[in-house]
Amino acid sequence: MLLVTGAAGKTGRAVLRALSRRGAPTRAFVRSSEQARALDSLEISEVVLSEIVIGDLTDRRALANAAAGCAAIYFICPNMHPEELAIANLMIDAAHASDCRRLVYHSVLHPQTEAMPHHWQKLRVEARLFESGLETTILQPCAYMQNVLAARCEIETKGCYRIPYSAESRFSWVDLEDVAEAAAMVLTEPGHEGAIYELSGPQRLSSREVAQHLALGIGRAVQAQVIPLTDWQHDARQRGLPAATLTNLSKMFEYYDRYGLAGNSRTLAALLSRQPTDFRTFVERELDSPEPSMP
Numbered sequence: 001m002l003l004v005t006g007a008a009g010k011t012g013r014a015v016l017r018a019l020s021r022r023g024a025p026t027r028a029f030v031r032s033s034e035q036a037r038a039l040d041s042l043e044i045s046e047v048v049l050s051e052i053v054i055g056d057l058t059d060r061r062a063l064a065n066a067a068a069g070c071a072a073i074y075f076i077c078p079n080m081h082p083e084e085l086a087i088a089n090l091m092i093d094a095a096h097a098s099d100c101r102r103l104v105y106h107s108v109l110h111p112q113t114e115a116m117p118h119h120w121q122k123l124r125v126e127a128r129l130f131e132s133g134l135e136t137t138i139l140q141p142c143a144y145m146q147n148v149l150a151a152r153c154e155i156e157t158k159g160c161y162r163i164p165y166s167a168e169s170r171f172s173w174v175d176l177e178d179v180a181e182a183a184a185m186v187l188t189e190p191g192h193e194g195a196i197y198e199l200s201g202p203q204r205l206s207s208r209e210v211a212q213h214l215a216l217g218i219g220r221a222v223q224a225q226v227i228p229l230t231d232w233q234h235d236a237r238q239r240g241l242p243a244a245t246l247t248n249l250s251k252m253f254e255y256y257d258r259y260g261l262a263g264n265s266r267t268l269a270a271l272l273s274r275q276p277t278d279f280r281t282f283v284e285r286e287l288d289s290p291e292p293s294m295p
């Protein structure tokens, strides 16, 4: 039995699907009965989940119960959770309490980046894992290609891909499906203990180039439009984004503006024994479009 935390999020669902393709019995840890129902029914109906457990990641007893009888844990912490290190400590304790020796941590590319607090927090979790006495593997994905689809409606209706950082900053966008395939592999195959794997896509694309790919995918012009960070912050406040998340995202965008986020795809290619998905292939798969083609 494998335990996946944060299982109802976009990462968790992708990992569950990848594990189900491998036929691995899986226990999904989710926060609410609505999330449990969503997993169990429509959204990922192809997944044959062995069990769904409802609980809070900050609840020591819930984590210990969830880990009981598991051979390995895939530890996904919610995005930008302020208590990620404390939750990691609870997760490690739960693993020990249930004699689960193996833990795979879903980290992030360049956790060393102190200027982005949610990256820096993951570095501290990684350091804690080294001291945990568990057999650990750490996956460090770059930004998912799927993030771009959050603005899909605006991209399709207005031909506008809005970003609060330089359109020239470059990112090694990675396909979440590739990340999930790698996650399922390291969870179900031996030989990955002690490894740290950077998971990046095969191109370093600017937002202008992302917009070009999107344009070909949907069959209409798409422009990357840089909006002032202050405008983004104003909108985010109007939408009720929590203050801590707003601060974290603002720091991330300031960093992106100067440096982007670029890695190298060779580790992911070696793990998958194939080239990781490129942005064009991702767009063709995700966006319903007539025969997109790049010049």
Ligand SMILES: NC(=O)c1ccc[n+]([C@@H]2O[C@H](COP(=O)([O-])OP(=O)(O)OC[C@H]3O[C@@H](n4cnc5c(N)ncnc54)[C@H](OP(=O)(O)O)[C@@H]3O)[C@@H](O)[C@H]2O)c1
Pocket (backbone or CB within 6 Å): 006, 007, 008, 009, 010, 011, 012, 030, 031, 035, 055, 056, 057, 058, 076, 077, 078, 079, 080, 106, 107, 108, 109, 118, 140, 141, 142, 143, 144, 147
């Ligand atoms: N997005 C990227 O490009 C990217 C790249 C690299 C790494 N990552 C990392 O990937 C991880 C997962 O991100 P994600 O966007 O897939 O996850 P997410 O949606 O932020 O969270 C995953 C799930 O955890 C649940 N959750 C939140 N607080 C909880 C709590 N206290 N107890 C139990 N469950 C709780 C959420 O439920 P609710 O919906 O109810 O809150 C959600 O279903 C993050 O650590 C992120 O940093 C993301």
